[in-house]
Amino acid sequence: MIKTKYFPIVVLLPIVCWYALFFIWPLINSIRIGFYEWNILDPSGSPFVGLSNYRELFRDDVFITSLINTLKFVFFRIIIGIPLGLAVALLILNLKLRNLYLGVIFSPYTCSVSAISILFIWLFQPTFGLINFLLKWIGLPPQGFLSASNQAIYVITAVDIWQSLGYTVVLYIAGLMEIPTEFLEAAQLDGANSWLIFRRITLPLLSNVTLFILVTTMIGAFQIFDRVAVMTSGGPGTSSYVLSYFIYRYAIFHMRLSYACAAAIIMFLIILIISIFQIRIFRRSWEY
């Protein structure tokens, strides 16, 4: 019979062990490996190189490109994806067939990232694709899209925003339905217009939902890999490389595990700093 005072420890122990094994230990090991020129085939023959990998990273233009592309991707995912999700949620909130619309909007989110990516490769094909056909039809010049080095990362971002719109809309719908209608009615009685109600009541009361979406979107966006791997393989050249893809190429394809670990640690630190900043800035406690 487990004594009451030990019960929490016993119950928490498995998850703590799991966390330590699959998160803490790999993190510590990655930090360690980053200081060596690690040889996966012969670990005993791995020379210690100190900060050499980190110095090399910041001199590597492919890493810099990856970092900038990742920051661009995260920025646009947040700046466009979240407001768009809120706008769509507000649009369908009071519609009769809300659940049907929600189902349609959410369905791309349930599809495989690879399948959607392959579909969009065909849609964005510069010579035969539907998107350029429509552009030509309305009199606009056709674009290179995935074959243009200055457009590829933005196309990938657009596809990602489209596919994950449903996730944001569902969460915002849930958040909006939690807002007591009395607040909105009282504001209307006091003469507030829609914009004022939205700015002073709806938006603040959605802050917790917004914070959740912001943090999860940011973390997910930093980890973008599969869409880049399928749509462009980091090309043309290395113009659509992102951090996760860079780490994959160097760790798995080039077998430079220590170099990839150093890049992964930098990515981890960036995500950590931004997450802490977001939580501090956007944390609110509102009570109904």
Added chain:
Amino acid sequence: MFRKGFISLVICLLLLVSFLSTAFSQEKVTLTLWCHVLILHKEGFEAVAQEFYKTHPNIEIKVEPQSDIATKWKAAIAARRAPDMFTPRAEDMLEAVLTKSIEPLPEDVLSVKDLKSKFWPEYYLQAPFDKAYAVGIPDPPGDAGLVVNVDLLKKAGLPIPAQFKSMTELLRYAQKLTKKDDKGNLIQAGLSCREYNNQVFLWDFIGEQGGHFYNNETGLFDYSIPEAKKALQFFYDLHYKYGVDSIKLPDTYNALSQGVAAMGFMWGEYVEFAKRVYPNMNFSFVLKPSFVEGRMPIFSHVDTWNLAVWSGSPHKKEAFEFMKFLATPKAQEIFMKINPGMPPLIELSKPRYFADPKQKYLAAFLKFLPKMTFWGPFGNDSIIKDTLYRIMDGVEHNTMSIDEGLSEMTKKSNEALNTFRTKYPDAPKPVIKYPY
């Protein structure tokens, strides 16, 4: 009394028979063999394994094709869970040998004397220690030439030669096969040039002009030479001067299979592979010309496929038996019938083995076999080749100029060499025998 004695005798005889059958019966061993995910490799190994089984019924070979095999076998070795045998490519052989990941073959399996006298040079040049480490399989070099769409060439009224005589002839074909829409956009490439082996074509084109992009004395790459600029300029001009390819069309592999490229620099086994995967398409193969008219073209089999034994395999003895059989002309011929290609064995490189319709398109290559060059092994060859490919892709997409591209090639290639030599300070440096 007699009955008791008879029964005892029978029991003794039965015991003796069961003991003898146990003593002489051999335990069955199953060997795992990882090969590249190409169907032709899988079927080739299976056919050889089937033949081997007839004389070695106690050794079963399980062929397991793997996508991304270069990564998988390394990860498997790191986890000490590698298969008994696997196919490292030429670019990984040196590292596999230096880290003792693969077992040297005993002299009775494949002696160094036999390796050097019976096999083409590229197989022993890959691992420059005086030992045999792997057995090659039939495979055409990735820089041999171009896959052509037979129907598109016929439509254009162009005959299909065994080899293009010159770059002028190649470009003439390419321009005739190019199609544009009414707005001048390319809708059919006359010559698609975006394939992963393009960096080897680049090396060949530099070498054919007499350029030495790797300095044997310094052990470093140098792409600042004029021959390198001319070679890279050619790939760029295919898009922007001759207009026979476009970055807006798919890459060579996809362009050929989608019928939007009439010709493409592509590995030769694509022809046989396409028969299975794209049965409605009709492809053939044409050898490439030399970059310099009148000179013999350079061919370099830097992308050989080899079978090696994992040094940690618990069934090395049985694996060596299979390797010994694979190195024989009989096994190589079985493989070649399924996966047409240049045989590693000199003995099989005779016209009669290329009379079969499957192999015929490679017959023209036979005369070049004795004169092949081998670029490498440099160490970190896979990183060097990947880097070169991406830089060439970048130049073709105008993300950098040709001079910037060449400068990047020099810098990144030498960085890769430096990383390799930091890990393996005792690694031998290659000595490239430039034909010109």
